[in-house]
Amino acid sequence: MLEEAAPNWRALRIHESSPANRGISVILARDCPGYVGSHYFPDHERGASVNGWRNEDIECQTFADAEFDLVVSLDVMEHVFNPEAAFKEIFRTLKPGGYYVCTFPIQRSQVQALGVRASISGGHITHHKEPEYHGNPINHEGALVTVDYGYSIHQLIAEWVPFEVRISRFSDREHGILGEYTEVVVCQKPGRPPPMSMRSQWVRRALRTVLKRLFG
Template identity: 40%
Template sequence: MAVSTTVSAAPLGRPFAPQLRQALLQLHDDHRQFTGFEAFSAQLPALMELGRLRQEAATCVALLGLLEPLSGAQIEPRDLQIQRDNLRESLLAGGCLSRHRAITRVLEHLGDDLTSLREMRIYLPETSTGFVHWLQQHLPAHLELSDFLQDAEIVPADAGLHQNLCELTYADQCFDLVICNDVFEHVYDLPRALEEVWRVLRPGGRLLATFPMAFGQQENIIKAEFRGLNQPVLFRGEPEYHGDPIRPTRGSLVYVIPGWQILDQASTIGFSAVVMHLISSWKHGVIGADLPGVLVADFLR
């Protein structure tokens, strides 16, 4: 994804008004947890109001830089790139986007650090992102990577194994942590993918995932239906594609936009605890698109 150079918003160069400063304090480093739609919907109006401060929060990052979760590195403003029309997908620093740092911030909240993570076997179904390169720098061992290479336009030299998240070839209970960055919307059978992740996680293992979420509703939104090999995909409306580093021309097809239903699906499959974190933190460079922060699913085996 192309990311523009830092853009200076109007508030840059003059102090924030006292009332605005007070409101921005809520987004300094805010962490909330939800176990379902009912609890989230009760807070949604207030969260949407806080979400109106996204540009001001981005200005704080542009002025002050950010503190990188897990590594503790201070990223200076000159080393940031911000695309203000999509803050969830920008705030690029050290190869990581806002939503990537949401995941590492959740790991911190769970009590993990780089030392504990180096003792884990971690799986990511991606190979060509800045987040992967960041992990390789900090966690060089016990990191398993793959890509879904079917119809790929570019096959990375270090792609490792081709894996279908709905039919993983890994042994049962072989990973301590699975991280899925904006992957679930692209799998053709979301419940099956969750079953496979549950299968390859060890007892006490954890899945952390981000995805563009229909956070205002319980039900998943089905965008396309897989009807079998050699069968045409059945589209529900206009086909939707998202940017993909190994499919730069056409992108990756969206099958589903998960709603809060994904938590029920995970519980049914057998995950013992399912939580949705909302991380909003200009201190750590985590700002959302509509919400003030980024939602991260946390499913414990």
């Protein structure tokens, strides 16, 4: 599947934020020399190596400008306190024409693009809704859900940064992809496009790759 998505992916510079220990994260780390996986360890120096991972705060990264061809995050953006800062940093670290592929829950009953569940100030977290936690690959206590995203989030992303934004929703009985939270978000940074071998088929097949990673 990965070969179909981007035949030259092994030669790309790829950053994955908060990778899991399964699926496409394992394949990328094993076979792509230009792959960098990062987690955030707030008690350690940003940019350092911690337990084999690059220590990066997705809202304030230490990577250089235009360093990556592709950035990936799967079910991460609902756990950041400042999504606008995170998207701006991802945009900054992408090369012109590069892609950001991500997933996060989108509430179909929520009209507003963004609903704050928790905020932080001076290191103190304030809960605006009942706390909700998801699984966390580096912390058994889980990851706090800080934001609820709504139907118009694609418009807000494009206001934050000049990404071209596409959200695809899926209903695929054959692969058991049904119900809510099947969205895949693909953002492209304007500029020089990737090689032709990556372009039109890349986006479609990348979505299938991400779905396989999420749903098995």
